[in-house]
Amino acid sequence: MSACIFEVRHTPIRDELWVKLPNQDATYIPALWLRTRSEAPEERDLGTRQRLINPHKLATDIEVTQALITGDALQLQFSDGLSNSLSLARLLRDLKLDDECPHTIAWRTADWQIPAFTKGQRPLPRYDWRTLIQDDYFLNALTDFIQYGFLLLHDTPTEPNSLLTIARRFGYLRETNFGLLFDVRSIPPSEQTDFSDDLAYRAIGLDPHTDNPYRTPVPGIQLLHCLENQTEGGYSTLVDSLAVCATLKAEDPTGYALLTTTPLRFEYRSSQAQLVNVCPVIEQDGRGQMIGVHFSPRLCDLPLLDEPSTRQLQAALARLSSLFSDPSYELHFKLMPGELIMFDNNRVLHGRTAFDPTQGNRHLQGCYIDRDTPRSHYRRLSQQLNRTL
Amino acid sequence: MSACIFEVRHTPIRDELWVKLPNQDATYIPALWLRTRSEAPEERDLGTRQRLINPHKLATDIEVTQALITGDALQLQFSDGLSNSLSLARLLRDLKLDDECPHTIAWRTADWQIPAFTKGQRPLPRYDWRTLIQDDYFLNALTDFIQYGFLLLHDTPTEPNSLLTIARRFGYLRETNFGLLFDVRSIPPSEQTDFSDDLAYRAIGLDPHTDNPYRTPVPGIQLLHCLENQTEGGYSTLVDSLAVCATLKAEDPTGYALLTTTPLRFEYRSSQAQLVNVCPVIEQDGRGQMIGVHFSPRLCDLPLLDEPSTRQLQAALARLSSLFSDPSYELHFKLMPGELIMFDNNRVLHGRTAFDPTQGNRHLQGCYIDRDTPRSHYRRLSQQLNRTL
CATH class of the missing domain: 3.30.2020.30 (NE0471 N-terminal domain-like)
Structure with missing residues (x-):
């Protein structure tokens, strides 16, 4: 040929x-x-x-x-x-000088089949941890992850810290200011012995955000593992920034361009760490292609611009923020014990809905891995199994 | 005021x-x-x-x-x-929306005072590991590191793996395809029991390069720790890409611009990892400021362009490569047992001169840490000690 x-x-x-x-x-x-x-x-x-x-x-x-x-x-x-x-x-x-991986596929809520919510064309990318030992099954999971930017695993062990073993299947662990592994835990108020300042420990909802936008580089992939969930609310949420930003770009090309070029400041201050990153909200790779966002309104400061530019930037941020929380883009599902979500922290925002902590315990563990390792596994396995794009 | x-x-x-x-x-x-x-x-x-x-x-x-x-x-x-x-x-x-750290200072060989080599204005940024426990001394070391992109430590322990403790003083360890810690070791041929394929295990020189340009993101900071060096050659080399690229930009603005925009492919292939990164040689941050290079001729492929563009790109790469090995930019010094270099792997290229392996053992250990953690320590300590820029 x-x-x-x-x-x-x-x-x-x-x-x-x-x-x-x-x-x-x-x-x-x-x-x-x-x-x-x-x-x-x-x-x-x-x-x-x-x-x-x-x-x-x-x-x-x-x-x-x-x-x-x-x-x-x-x-x-x-x-x-x-x-x-x-x-x-x-x-x-x-x-063709490419990175030999599948292309991303932007998604909205309506694309997915979720019982009682939406009736889209695709089942959620949901895989059985026990079968992931099989190369062809693992390759399917990696393909979905690269295309959609997230993945669900079920039937994982629920022993604390088993996440470390699961995460290592996908890549190298990335330690952060939260440790190698962090706990997101809520216990009924009657059983609480101390009060924590961390928002994640409270029962309030968390709007869609990316983690550690104040890091350079940010942690690439996050895994969140559900060990226990006795509450009725506390749904996990995921939003594809590629889909949202495509909409913003179509509606308001100037606003979109502003968000790719105007640096904002993201910061995290504690007695142990003073982390600051000054960068645009929309992140592009070395080829000018959008790879994701830095987005966490709690941690983000506007630069000093003239008044018209400030207002234009704010309007773009407001629209972006509103799209991220729009039910057309924000996917809701409940993570049950033994289930885990893994998502590209550059591309896919995450959050959770509020819940009633008096109903019982809720315990998740999280960790980060490097962004490029699932892609390495994808290339290796697709060659081994002789699958081409 | x-x-x-x-x-x-x-x-x-x-x-x-x-x-x-x-x-x-x-x-x-x-x-x-x-x-x-x-x-x-x-x-x-x-x-x-x-x-x-x-x-x-x-x-x-x-x-x-x-x-x-x-x-x-x-x-x-x-x-x-x-x-x-x-x-x-x-x-x-x-x-002023900045990241609250000192500005970089580009350097050439002639800037440094190195006995028998050059008589520049500055002593090498050389610090005593035993004194680094003192906050003000540590802050001076961090300031030098942020400004010059490298640092030398002396009087470190020479027990194998003590590098892990030293590295953790500066930031979170970053595991890679070479492990959490890697060995660069050469033993006299008469004592060799097997032959390794890794270039680093041979006695040949290594031209200036950045490590893991095929990663996304690349490991931010490298530490190389000398445990043993009985050979006469094997000098360590460091080159500041900020100084070299400023020269290239002044000589050939078009070539410089090409290198900031034309994606090349960097790759690493083994049975365990298939790592590929497609990006320009000169890397800029979200604000369009140069932060460093991806440079490793062994691992790098040209994209398909028309003939004039290919030649223009090649001419820029040739000039860049030649400047990196120019004695005006390439700093040479000998790392002795108990000494360590730490350098910004985005900004500062490293290499080594050839040596005669029959003269004895040469054993270095290396590891990587995240790029932003020394900056976090700098901000924390400069606030604590009330030092301002």
């Missing part, structure tokens, strides 16, 4: 490799691009695939003096003397 | 707070900016300073109906009914 897509053109001064992809014009592949991909054993360790030379030192005006396609192999002779054979299948994969 | 800088202007429709900073025009401070900074106990928990309300819900057209300065206090009456008193000193500090 590859051979039909690639074509060698002989010119008086050089040979050229061209590629013709469906619905695209034929594209010339620069000799330098090919030269840096050398598989010569003196230039690349074929076990690790790491280069043994510094490709930035190759001459910019390097040329292919001779090219020949034989089956899947491309035989190349370069003007600097190197002869090399490259796999066309590998070159084809390499034309 | 604050009172002279601030001024209340009464207009027929509202009171206005203005500030006049040295060498600047008087600036109006929007009512909304003041309103979100309310210190009212029903709106802010004064212990944690966290807000109890969502400030994004405040009306954009809020006004100050009455303002009065009394000493350091600003008494405010807002159009939504709130009366509040704010500290002018706090408002003054708050006008």
Whole structure:
């Protein structure tokens, strides 16, 4: 197949490799691009695939003096003397410089099938912890997580701290100012022996927010594990910032742009830590693509701007805040003992509804893992199981 | 002092707070900016300073109906009914939305006093581990680290794994695909029992690079601890990417801009991890300020661009690579047993010169910590010790 897509053109001064992809014009592949991909054993360790030379030192005006396609192999002779054979299948994969993971799929409440709430097209991405040991099942879970930014696990052990074992299945634990693992616990007032200042320990609702927006970098993925829940309220909430921000961008492109460029200050102050991060609310990656938000109204300060800009920024923040709490976007479900949610803390906001602490105990444990490790597992398993996108 | 800088202007429709900073025009401070900074106990928990309300819900057209300065206090009456008193000193500090840390100072080799090498103005930022227990000494070390992006410690214990204790003094440990702690060890060939594939285990030199550019996010700060060094070569090297990129930007603004916007692919492949990051070489923060580079020629692939763009990108990479290894920028020093370097892995590249493994053992241990924790310690201590920038 590859051979039909690639074509060698002989010119008086050089040979050229061209590629013709469906619905695209034929594209010339620069000799330098090919030269840096050398598989010569003196230039690349074929076990690790790491280069043994510094490709930035190759001459910019390097040329292919001779090219020949034989089956899947491309035989190349370069003007600097190197002869090399490259796999066309590998070159084809390499034309697109992506991170080899599924694309994100923005979602709203109505997309999901939740009994008594909504009747969307998709069941929630809900997986059995006991089956996650199977590679193909694990790969399905990872695919959903990368696409939707969250995942539910059920039938996990409910012993305290078992979350650490579960989290390590997905990635490296990330310690924060809350420790390696933190407790979100509410006990009936009659049994309380002390009063905690932490909002999470009270029975009030928590609006959608991202955790630790005052960190650089923020913790990438959060896991929240339900050990006990005897109350009737206390629903968990999740909101996809990709869906919300797409709406904001369509409604108010100027407001959206302001939120991608205007730095706000996020801060956390305690006797142990003084954490400050100055950054825009909407976060973009190195390619200018939106990856998520820093959003926690409690912890966030406006910069000093002129009055019209201040009001414009505030209007965008108000709309964003209101969309995050809009039932069309804010997904509600009840986490039962043995259930766990894992979500991309950059992309998916979380919160909870109020509950009545006199009804009984409510105990969750939480922790963070690095953002890129589920993607690493995805790549590894999709190669092993020979699944392609 | 604050009172002279601030001024209340009464207009027929509202009171206005203005500030006049040295060498600047008087600036109006929007009512909304003041309103979100309310210190009212029903709106802010004064212990944690966290807000109890969502400030994004405040009306954009809020006004100050009455303002009065009394000493350091600003008494405010807002159009939504709130009366509040704010500290002018706090408002003054708050006008500038920064992260309350020292600014970076770019450096070259010639800036440092290194016996037998260079005779610059500054001694290396070198601190005694045993004295680091003292807050003011620790604060000096943190200040140097934030300004220069690196630090040396001496008189540390040389027992294996003591690095973990040292690292925890500065921040939370960050586990990676190399474990919580990794060994860089070379033993004389005659004593070798197996052959390792890892370049770090060989005696060859390593050009300046940043670690794990294929991670998202990359490990923020690296610590390298020397336990044993019986060889004569094996000098450690450090390069400040801020200094190098400033030179590149002055020489070739187009090339510099290309490196801030063109995504390259960085990758690490093993049976355990498949880590891929697609991002530009020069990394900027949310405010468009350069924070460092992703740079590791062994692990980096060019994107497919047209031929002129490919050559332009390659020329910029070649120049960058050559500047990183230029003796004017690449600092060399020998790490002796009990010494340790800690450096900002985003900003400061590291490497080592070749050595002769037949001369004896060379054993370093390394680990990573989060990027923002030394800054947190800096803020905490500078407040405690009442030091200001």
